[in-house]
Amino acid sequence: MISGAVAPRKRLNIVLTNTLAWIVLIALALPALWIVLTAFRPASEINASPPIWIPREITFDAFATMFGLNPNVRQRVAVERYLINSLTIALISTTISVAIGTLAGYAFARFKFRYHTTAFLLLMFSRSIPGVALSLPLFLLFVRLGLVNNLLGVSFVYVAINIPFTVWLMDGFFRQIPYDLTEAAYIDGCSHWQAFWRIDLPLALPGLTTAAIFAFLASWNEFQIASVLTRSVDARTFPPGLFVFTEQFTVDWRGMCAMSVIMMVPAIVFVILTQRNLVRGLTFGAVKG
Amino acid sequence: MILPSFVLILIVTGFPLLYSIYVSFTDYNLLRPGSDVFRADIMFRNYERLINDPIFRRSLGNTILFLFVTVNLEYVLALGLSQLLARVTKGQGIMRTMLMIPMMFAPILVGFQFRWFFNAEVGLVNNALLSLGVTQTKIAWLVDEPLGMIAIMIATIWMNLPVTTIILLAGTLSLPSEMYEAAEVDGAGAWQKFRHITFPMLAPFTYIALTIRSLDVARAFDIVRMMTDGGPAHRTELIWTYVTRLAIEDSRFGMGAAMSLITVVISLFFTVYFFRQLVKVRIVQ
Numbered sequence: 001m002i003s004g005a006v007a008p009r010k011r012l013n014i015v016l017t018n019t020l021a022w023i024v025l026i027a028l029a030l031p032a033l034w035i036v037l038t039a040f041r042p043a044s045e046i047n048a049s050p051p052i053w054i055p056r057e058i059t060f061d062a063f064a065t066m067f068g069l070n071p072n073v074r075q076r077v078a079v080e081r082y083l084i085n086s087l088t089i090a091l092i093s094t095t096i097s098v099a100i101g102t103l104a105g106y107a108f109a110r111f112k113f114r115y116h117t118t119a120f121l122l123l124m125f126s127r128s129i130p131g132v133a134l135s136l137p138l139f140l141l142f143v144r145l146g147l148v149n150n151l152l153g154v155s156f157v158y159v160a161i162n163i164p165f166t167v168w169l170m171d172g173f174f175r176q177i178p179y180d181l182t183e184a185a186y187i188d189g190c191s192h193w194q195a196f197w198r199i200d201l202p203l204a205l206p207g208l209t210t211a212a213i214f215a216f217l218a219s220w221n222e223f224q225i226a227s228v229l230t231r232s233v234d235a236r237t238f239p240p241g242l243f244v245f246t247e248q249f250t251v252d253w254r255g256m257c258a259m260s261v262i263m264m265v266p267a268i269v270f271v272i273l274t275q276r277n278l279v280r281g282l283t284f285g286a287v288k289g
Numbered sequence: 290m291i292l293p294s295f296v297l298i299l300i301v302t303g304f305p306l307l308y309s310i311y312v313s314f315t316d317y318n319l320l321r322p323g324s325d326v327f328r329a330d331i332m333f334r335n336y337e338r339l340i341n342d343p344i345f346r347r348s349l350g351n352t353i354l355f356l357f358v359t360v361n362l363e364y365v366l367a368l369g370l371s372q373l374l375a376r377v378t379k380g381q382g383i384m385r386t387m388l389m390i391p392m393m394f395a396p397i398l399v400g401f402q403f404r405w406f407f408n409a410e411v412g413l414v415n416n417a418l419l420s421l422g423v424t425q426t427k428i429a430w431l432v433d434e435p436l437g438m439i440a441i442m443i444a445t446i447w448m449n450l451p452v453t454t455i456i457l458l459a460g461t462l463s464l465p466s467e468m469y470e471a472a473e474v475d476g477a478g479a480w481q482k483f484r485h486i487t488f489p490m491l492a493p494f495t496y497i498a499l500t501i502r503s504l505d506v507a508r509a510f511d512i513v514r515m516m517t518d519g520g521p522a523h524r525t526e527l528i529w530t531y532v533t534r535l536a537i538e539d540s541r542f543g544m545g546a547a548m549s550l551i552t553v554v555i556s557l558f559f560t561v562y563f564f565r566q567l568v569k570v571r572i573v574q
Contacts, residue, residue: 014378021373022380025387028450032390034413035402051416100293107290119291121564126302128560130507132529133549136536137305137312160301163294165504221395223511228537239397243515246401253405260398267393272386 036264039063039257046254062258078233079259082241085230088151089237090219090266093158098212101163102204105170106196110182120171127164131224139228149235157225162215169214173207174200213270220266238263306553313547319540335547345548348519348526351438352555355527356506359445364499366446367453368491372483374454375461385455392451396508400515403444407431407516431517437525444512449505453498460494461487496567503559507552528552 038046042059045052064070066079107113108120138157139148147153177200185195201208223239230236236244242259314332317325339345374384394402406413407430418424430436464487472482510529513519519526519534529552536545 014376017373017376018379021370021377021384024370024373025384028447029387029390031402031406031413031447032394034406035398047411051420100297103290104294119295123294123298124504124564125557125560126298128504128556129302129306130510130529130549130552130556132507132510132532133309133553134302134305136542136545136549137308138301140308140542141304156297157301160297163298167294221397223395223397223514224507239395239511242397242401246404246515253411256401256405260401263395263398264393267395271389271393 035257035260038254039261041254043254062254063262066255066258066262077241077245077255077259078236079241079262081233082236082238083262085151085235086220086238089155089158090216092152092155093162093219094212094215096155097159097162097166097215098208100159101166101211101215102170102201102208104163105167106174106200108167108171109174110179110200120167123164123167127161131222135225135228138225142229147229149230149232151235154226154229154235154237155219157229158219158222161222161225162218165214165218166211169211170204170207173204173210176207177203209273213273217267217270220263309546309550309553312543313550315543317543317546319542325542335544338544339547339551344523344526345528345531347523348528348531349551351526352528355438355442355445355509356555356559359442359449359509360499360502362442363446363449363453363502364495367450367457367498368488370450370454371457371461372487374458385458388451388454390451391447394448396448396511397515399444399448400512403440403447403512404431404516407440431525432521434524437517437521441509441513441516441525444516445509448512449502453502456494456498456501457491460491464490492570493567496563496570500560500563500567503556503563506556506559528555 037055039062040058040060041055042057042061045055045057061070066077104123108116134157142148142150142153145153147156181199181203182195185199190198221239222237223243226237227240227243230240242256242263245259246256311327312325313335315325315327316331316334370388374381374388377384391399405411407415409415409427409429409432412430414430415424415427418428428436430440468486468490469482472486477485507529509527510533513525513527513530514533517525519530523531528548532545532548532552535541535548
């Protein structure tokens, strides 16, 4: 829309647009930046009154304390335990839900069968049932099965929770692949299964990555169900761990910020990795029916 | 190929749902074994109690208000921001990265962050307001009415703005430029172009954004639990926090189940509504 010689009024418009966009985005990013900065500042600066706005010193104290490396402070949060639990659960549930969800997504994208739309809708609606409604009956069931405080039990729940969104994404990604290619494979004598493995799946690999990342983050971030199903320190995942930290001890804002930073790491890595696919993954299906 | 997905979902969501429906018609209390027996004479007791429960009515009202304000405000803000970003000439890439920053925060982290910012004693917001001389006294953000609800709404909007904006931005950038050129030839102004081209053409993207959003409405629970936990005196009680209080803290499972079914209905209503709109606009185009 904007090209060639620009009239002065238009130029002013452009400058205004750019400035406004920067202001909005900085306002949006500032709270996040503040959390990260706080985690790296000395405690004396944080509690200072009047407040010190610009950090003068960078320190890793908060992290050292958290992992028990500070000899003067008794370690108060089992961060390593939470980390290992969260990672285990997220990895197991991501692998399984992506494998199962990709198969279903392929079936929805490529095959016509009875109740096609109904089945798809049913799957989506299962996603909209809030965790609050699921966690309590699941807790009772898990008590009977002896799965409370069991990492596999939580992973199992997360698999089911992640499937609908995986199917929605993979259905879209498979639809993007021209059917001609698959058809050509059939003509060359490939079975459905071979066509899936050799043609469609490799082409949908970027989509698979996106789906895996969404599943991982959903499991990594989940709080409601985890806080009901993992009650002991040994089984607790990161989000309930952070919550317990904010409730239980004398208020240590910096420690909590440091914990938040650790919790953000996978998300940061993944957002950087998937910037492009993210937008595509979320929006197609908008125009293609 | 679809079977494994359905079996799993049946176990993890189908079973709890059916069980909740059953329990909601009993007077099940976790502390009283054997109280989960169905009795026809008291089957609607939980629902009667809920209708007459002023805290429930308050939490329901709060939830509706909360959803109405956040979803609408979020959409309008995202629409504005996406139009702004579509016109930016320099630094689009870095701006998009900045836009994604809130997406790195889990809901529980968003809750923690704003709980700290709105803290009356050491919070960023009060510190800033005091430094700028806007206020002389410390404002009890998370305590006063209606500031508590406003704080929670701000946190929720902050968390959801990026996804909505990104979807609308992708939609805006995918619109064919010929239409704009034609409109310009006809002498249409910026507002007219937005009103008659951009906005209607964005409809499928709007409903995708709202469908995705509606799948996650209940994630507001994490934020509220962290910021105020429904308090003080139920001022910020949402239906999700009240369910948790009744069922987990008070062990009143039957009552909690009855109420969680109401949350399911709210979520389903949102999803069905937006999804149907999405299907409709898809067919029109």
